[in-house]
Amino acid sequence: MKSSSTHKVKAMEQRIRELERMIGQKQIKIDFLEKMIDIAGEDLKVDIRKNFNTPPSDGSGNTQEK
Template structure:
C-alpha cells in the first residue's frame, strides 16, 4: 500500500506584511476579528503576530479585546457605507437630471451647452462679469 502525501495549502506572509497587520491593529483601525476576515487568516495567527511584532504587547501579557466595541465599530462602519452609497446614488440622480436638461436644451433650443466655449469657467465663489 502506498501512502499518499498531500501538501496543505499554506500561505507564507512576509515580515513586512505581518508588521503592517499589527500596526493596523495597534492604530485601532481594525480589531483582530476584522483583520482575520479581511485577510482570511485565522485569529490565532494574528494574535501570534501581535505577540511577536507589537510594541505594546509583550510576552506573558494577554491581548484582550472588547467584543462589544468591535461589533459596534463594525456596525458604525456598515452604517457609514450605507450613508455613502445613498449619497452617491443621490449625486448620480442629480447628474442624470442635469444631463437630461442639457439634452433638452440642445433639442428644443439648439443650445449645445457642453460645447459652448465662450462662457468663462466658473470658480464657484466669484461673480462673473457680463460683457
Template structure:
C-alpha cells in the first residue's frame, strides 16, 4: 500500500496593531521595505499590501516607489562618517597623550612646571627650579 504525504502549508496571522506598526516604521523612514522584510521574515509583497491598506500617507491609486538602495546608501554613508569621526577622536587622543608625556618629561628633567593650578603664584619667567 502506497501512502501519500501531504504538505501542510504554514500560514501566519498577524494582528492589526502589528501590521500598523510595520507601516508606521516604514512611513517614519526608520526602515525600508527590504529591511523590514529581513527583520521580520515577512515577504515584501505582504508588507506592501499592508502599506496600501493601512498607510496614512499613501493615497489609493498611488504606487510606492523606493529608490534602489537609497536607504542603504544613506546608512552606509552615515556609518562611514561615524568611522571617520572615531578615527579623528583616536588621533586627538594620541596627541593629548603625547603632550601630557612631554609635560611630564619637562617637569622631571628640566624642572619646569607646565601644569599650573589656579592657586599657584605667577612665574618669574623661564627660570628653572633649583634642587
C-alpha cells in the first residue's frame, strides 16, 4: 500500500514538472509574440493592439466618392 502511494506521489510530481515546463514555454511564446506586435506597431506607426473597450467594426461603413 505504501509503495503505491509513493508511486502516485512521484507520478504527480512528474506531472507538475511537465506542466510547469509547458507554462514556461507558453510564456516565452507570449513574450515573443507581444514583442513582435510592438515592433510591427512601431514600423507601421499604428497601435495594432486590440482595444477591447471599443465595439468591433462592421466593415460596411458608408464611403462617399467625389
